[in-house]
Amino acid sequence: MSYSWNWGVFLEETPEGGVYYWELIVSGLGWTLAVSVLAWLIALSLGTVVGTVRTTRSRGLVLLGDAWVELFRNIPLLVQMFLWYFVMPELIPPLKRWIVRVDPTYAQFIAAVLCLGLFTSARIAEQVRAGIQSLPRGQRDAAAALGLTTLQAYRHVLLPMALRIVIPPLTSEAMNLIKNSSIALTIGLAELTFRAREMGEYTFSFFEAFSAATIIYVAIAMTANRAMAWVERRVAVPGFMGRGGR
Amino acid sequence: MKLLPLLAAVAFGVTAATAGGEELTGTLKKIKETGTISIGHREASIPFSYLDDKQQPLGYAMDLCMKVVEAVKAELRMPDLKVNLQPVTSANRIPLMQNGTIDLECGSTTNSIKRQEQVAFGPTYFVVNITAAVKKTSGIKTLADLNGRTIATTSGTTSVPLLKQYEKTTAIDVKEIYGKDHAESFLLLATDRAEAFVMDDILLAGQIASSRSSDEFVIIPESLRQEPYSMMLRKEDAPFKALVDRSIGEVMKSGEIERIYARWFTTPIPPRGVNLNFPMTPAIREAFTSPNDKGV
Secondary structure: OOOOHHHHHHHHHHOOOOOHHHHHHHHHHHHHHHHHHHHHHHHHHHHHHHHHHOOOOOOHHHHHHHHHHHHHHOOOOHHHHHHHHHHHHHHHHHHHHHHOOOOHHHHHHHHHHHHHHHHHHHHHHHHHHHHHOOOOOHHHHHHHHOOOOHHHHHHHOOOOOOOOHHHHHHHHHHHHHHHHHHHHHHHHHOOOOHHHHHHHHOOOHHHHHHHHHHHHHHHEEEEEEHHHHHHHHHHOOOOOOOOOOO | HHHHHHHHHHHHHHHHHHHHHHHOOOOHHHHHHOEEEEEEEOOEEEEEEEEEEOOEOOOHHHHHHHHHHHHHHHHOOOOOOEEEEEOOOOOOOOHHHHOOHHHHEEOOOOOOOOHHHOOEEEEEEEEEEEEEEEEHHHOOOOOOHOOOEEEEEEOOOOOOHHHHHHHHHHHHOEEEEEEEEHHHHHHHHHHOOOOEEEHHHHHHHHHHHHHHOHHHHHEEOOOOOEEEEEEEOOOOOHHHHHHHHHHHHHHHHHHHHHHHHHHHOOOEEOOOEEEEOOOHHHHHHHHOOOOOOOOO
């Protein structure tokens, strides 16, 4: 009763005709990358801003930043995906009218990018805040003593150091984001895991389909990891960053 | 005509029973040795195989599978045979069958030629029509009216390629939108994100019956294709297959099937007392009068 592997299944035609299973997997990979890259851009920019304002002396901004982080960090990603895609349009009539007309794939894609981007931004904000707070107090004071404004102090002294310090945890976030993008299958976006499942349903070669998906996820995550390590080495400040990125 | 195979099956059953344990092969041997038969069931395939409010599996397919279990008990002379109930999904049911985790799958599995390369099937116990559910207000009366509309369907089901083929042969153009399960696909229809939901008619009836506004929806009386549902067993296991065919065949021939069918399809069913109102179609009646395991 052992499993009989059939790797040739990737070269078979899908029931839709004219399309092969390997093409299905590749198209899934395309959506996974598109969602991940766009969501990462949103997460990185919003996360840096939110993380930074949480270290300022303005109570209002700190509260706003805290609320942001708690909101997106405390709701399961699966639930957030459902809320963005199914519930939001019901609450906002113009959005509903738009989403009914537009190609469903766009609506799914936009919902997935927003959901993943905002979810990850909360996690990045937390790390950026920790990075800034890990800097010696003297740096902030020295910047003030030199006559820099708060904005200048962040721009020229605090953020350049803090962002370098948080590169390793950000690498983990990038890898998490890529894997989290598989949650988009719950709103019907035909990304990598969706396609692997679909291929399994049609061919019953579930093990082959998911093995392929696994290898691809590992490959993308490893690439992201290496890319971030390269960035880390490139931007390292000699003498300050002890043993980063080797 | 039909008597000969039946006689052969009965004769085979008698010899198998009298020959004792040593002669057993395949699934029956495994059941005898472990003292357990493992039944794979679904968790939400209403009314075929699903969990009630106490998390107990029940349904039309479960009732029929229990007939097989009774036959196994008699055949192996094991009145204390243990029944192990194993939940399965549409994704893992075939691997779990092949690796021996389950011996018999009782759910809503389409008997297809493609699947027959990997597993065997018992007699057809239900025949579905793949068709569409729409809102009454949409004005859609036939499948051809779907042209230019957005259609929801559940990913990974046989409806997806069928819809694509239908588009090609009839030169209509639709936009597809996928739900991850039937409930979600139905939600897409209910919230007007899709104008039709293409799926097996009985599953559509189930979704509509359990919806809060059942009167709003209607099932189009057309069919993209008919598909037979059947219980799944391991391939190349003639003695067990014969036992399944014989026990289910008897239920169908004796007319007991009428009572079992009515219990699940035309009367209120647990857990919420919903009545599916799904009387026997001619295709289903035909499957009962001449039991067969032909796939599509």
